Amino acid sequence: MIRRFNIFNLTSLTFGLAFLYLPLLLVVIYSFNDSRLVTVWGGFSTKWYGIALNNDAYLEAAWITLRIAFVSATLATVLGTLSTVVMVRAGSFPGRTLFSGMIFAPLVMPEVVTGLSLLLLFVAIGLDRGFWTITIAHATFAMCYASVVVSSRLASFDRSLEYAALDLGCTPFSAFRQVTLPVIAPAVISAWLLSFTLSLDDLVIATFTSGPGSTTLPMKLYSSVRLGVSPEINALSTMLIGIVTAGVITASLVNRRQERRRQQDHRAAAAAA
């Protein structure tokens, strides 16, 4: 019998998790540090949160970041869902593999390349860089993540539900709106949350595509850190970690619930058979 936790497994698990989360943990701990000096513990305090939340530059950056994340996540989810539906529905046509490959390619594309190419595009078409260029850029690269999430759900979607809706008098569009969309809604929601968090903590692409007056929070943090890490930044980072974690956990909870429901349905169907 293989023991699930032997010394070796336990050690590698500990080191792996420590490697991943220790730095984050340090940031969180030091955000509650009373001392001015980042690395010297001077007692527990939440004063840096107050200071960070009163810093107009940070607040403005945070507001821009949230707006960008909201709009780009919405764009990415809508476009990602529609393109996936079209791909799944289209069945096989010449060049299908190439086409679906093209939707998913940005997943493995280095961010620097994506950022640079988008920058070139915006310059070429003479678009002023700012809020909208970052939003479009984020929507583009979040869209493929959204597609992956939605397409895995659509793959197990029973097409006959849509046929039933058509049969009962729906037009194809209203069948999609009344049947398909509600059924795949949990996947669409988690695609949105994923896109939102991706946009929220992106630095590279935002740096390439931002313009004056559209500095996002990660950019702001990065430039401040170059002048030295302050406890205020730790506090801000902790808040960012909080938002992202909440997003990711919600997305996975939504997915888990959906998965459980589906298994229930399968069990019911199996029991019926």
Place this chain on the structure above:
Amino acid sequence: MNFLDPASAASARAEPATPQAPARPPLIRFENVTKTFGSFTAISDLNLDIQEREFFSLLGPSGCGKTTMMRLLAGFEEVTSGRILLDGQDLTGTPANRRPINMMFQSYALFPHMSVAKNIGFGLKQERWKKRDLQDRVDEMLALVQLEGFADRKPHQLSGGQMQRVALARSLAKKPKVLLLDEPLGALDKKLREETQFQLMDVQDRLGLTFIIVTHDQDEAMTVSSRIAVMKAGKLLQTDTPARIYEHPASSYVADFIGNVNLINVELSGMEGDLALARWDGGTRLAIRPQPEDVMTPGARKTLVLRPEKIHVTKDRPAEAHNVNMVEGTVEEISYTGSASTFLVRLDGGMLIRAQEANRLLTSRREVDWNDRVWLSWRAGACVLVDA
């Protein structure tokens, strides 16, 4: 019946075998319908008339095109050539949502995010029915399938049989002219399936609708249908009442597909009174009462279709009669199925014949046993000839 020359035989055959001359135009007409998927022909030049209020079955092996015919009727696929008429109207170009035809899906296809009542009322909602009328119709449908009190359940809270009934109620809610049922009972266990068959027949009769059902279960088709079409590879082999399909199959394929059968190759030899005489491969002389449409050319090779339950199994030699056929053999196998016993009898010529006797006595009193010498006998009118 006399031996006919082929020419007059053809004219004799021109008269319809079943007097089913339609007084009015058919509700559904398939006219030279062909459906291809790429280079694959799923339905090939098919003609079919279905009358109003029929309970019509499509029966055939998996992949023969049954579902494709349903999807063509429902409007999920367009015909490649030919046309489908409903009430004399060409359906070509009418999308699924505007055809007065509804379908019950094999997987039921209940909307998982809607309650039973919402599922049943879905089609009515698309037609913007008034809330009150919609509610009344949904209640009526729930009563029809005996699911009062389940209105607020979600599909995943139902058993298989209940889901099946919700699917039926949903597809009937708009009172379509035609209801298509694609293997509606495939997922139910045997006992529930038999109950549901009768329920379907009852509903069809009460609402006066036309049902077209796809099944690969021949017993089911025999039980529920007014007519059965036997399909093979995109073609209709025979369209007839269950009794005629069973007792007067048009080919040995149909005979073999429906129920158990003995297929025996024979050669016609002549007539004796109103009976045709034939020689079995082994040389045994057989008497067969021919059907009016049979062409009896001496020397022709035919296949004798003989159902097991038409054969008597006895230990003593039956009395000679000009219209009784008999052969002798040894019992190789007896299978007991409660109401009947099936005997596999090896004839002295080597052929294996399946005969079935109702168990009129208790098994302990059964006179025939393994390895017994027995006589098989059947009447000249109990078997039919098909083309070899």
